[in-house]
Amino acid sequence: xxLLITGRPGAGKGTQAVNITKFYNIPHISTGDMFRAxxxxxxxxxxxxxxxxxxxxxxxxxxxxGIVKERLLEPDCxxxxxxxxxxxxxxxxxxxxxxxxxxxxKLDAVLDxxxxxxxxxxxxxxxxxxxxxxxxxxxxxNKPKTEGICDxxxxxxxxxxxxxxxxxxxxxxxxxxxxxxxxxxYEKQGLLKTVNGDQPVDHxxxxxxxALSK
Ligand code: ADP
Ligand code: AMP
Numbered sequence: 001x002x003l004l005i006t007g008r009p010g011a012g013k014g015t016q017a018v019n020i021t022k023f024y025n026i027p028h029i030s031t032g033d034m035f036r037a038x039x040x041x042x043x044x045x046x047x048x049x050x051x052x053x054x055x056x057x058x059x060x061x062x063x064x065x066g067i068v069k070e071r072l073l074e075p076d077c078x079x080x081x082x083x084x085x086x087x088x089x090x091x092x093x094x095x096x097x098x099x100x101x102x103x104x105x106k107l108d109a110v111l112d113x114x115x116x117x118x119x120x121x122x123x124x125x126x127x128x129x130x131x132x133x134x135x136x137x138x139x140x141x142n143k144p145k146t147e148g149i150c151d152x153x154x155x156x157x158x159x160x161x162x163x164x165x166x167x168x169x170x171x172x173x174x175x176x177x178x179x180x181x182x183x184x185x186y187e188k189q190g191l192l193k194t195v196n197g198d199q200p201v202d203h204x205x206x207x208x209x210x211a212l213s214k
Contacts, residue, residue, distance in 0.1 A: 001024045001080040001108050001109075001212070002080050002081060002100070002105060002108050003020065003026070003080070003081070003082045003083070003107070003109055003110070003111065003212075004082075004083045004084075004087070004107060004109075004110045004111065004186075005017055005082060005083070005084050005111045006110060006111065006112050006113070006179070007112055007114065007115065007197060008115060008120055009120065009168065009171040009172060009175060010115070010121075010123035010124040010127070011113040011114070011115040011120065011123075011197045012113050012115065012123075013084050013085060013113055014030060014032075014033075014084060014085075014136055015136050015201055016111075016113060016197075016201075016204055016205060016208060017030065017084045018135075018136075019201075019205045019208075020082055020208060023209070026079070026081050026082055027077060027080075027081050028082050028084060029072075029077075029082065029083050029084065029086070030084040030085050030086075031059075031064055031067065031083075031088075032084075032085045033084075033134065034067055035049040035053060035059060036160075039053075045063070045067065048063060049063070053161070053162050054161060054162060055170065056167040056168070056169075056170035056171040056174060057170070057174060058088055058089065058174060058178060061089055061091045061095070064086065065095040065096075068083070068092075068096070068099070069095075069099050072099060072103070083096075087182060088178060088179045088182075089178050089179065089182075090181055090182065093182055093185055107189075107191055108191075108212075109211070110191045111193050111195060112183060112193065113195055113204065114195065114196055114197055114198075115197040115198050116198065119198070121165060121168045121172070122140075124163045124168040124171075125163055125164070125165055126138045126140055126141070127159070127160060127163050128144075128148075128157040128158065128159060129159075130150035130152065130153060130157055130158075131155055131156055131157070132153050132155035133152050133153045135150050135151070135152050135153075137150075137157060144157065193211040193212070193214075195208055195211055
């Protein structure tokens, strides 16, 4: 399975990606996670990415395409992958097509997790992530068993630096102007499968499995 998961910021891509990658036994490639790891490790890539991420802007295409190209050449991607949060611009989508055609492979499907923008600021501002294993929670919609503690590994939960209200609003605007055109791009290629992301997490996953089985 070679898959993409797309959708507005906060739609639940990362949450569903965990289920999908476990179910299909494929690696989860999240450009957002790669940038956050680089920031944590204080690498040159992290320094570059941080300035854009803090504002809710996109990291430049040439930087983002470069890290994805390298990642897709790793051996664990040979039999499939799930790209989460990439591509986010038409230029990234065209670059991905080129990378895949050089490897003589094609995407199987593009999942669009559709959630109305009205509830997404609340989803982002209430998001909490485990600082050790990266598991995602929500202070209202997806609470851990013990407040502030990860169910999986017992580490502390933290709020992402870019999950403030003003950055969330900006990220939604960036989605509309730069990422939304990808839906028509993949619809034209016959790859787009839209699922309703405004339902409980396990219902969304059931719809994803159904969409991928067709
Ligand atoms: P994305 O990767 O698309 O930005 P996340 O998977 O991180 O989104 O989810 C954003 C927030 O919404 C998280 O706090 C997550 O726990 C919560 N969430 C995810 N899916 C759902 C859902 N189906 N219903 C309610 N809250 C959800
Ligand atoms: P995410 O974890 O997907 O919500 O991404 C968090 C932030 O990382 C975004 O707001 C961007 O600043 C940056 N980012 C992640 N993926 C990309 C991408 N494909 N292109 C450009 N910037 C990205």
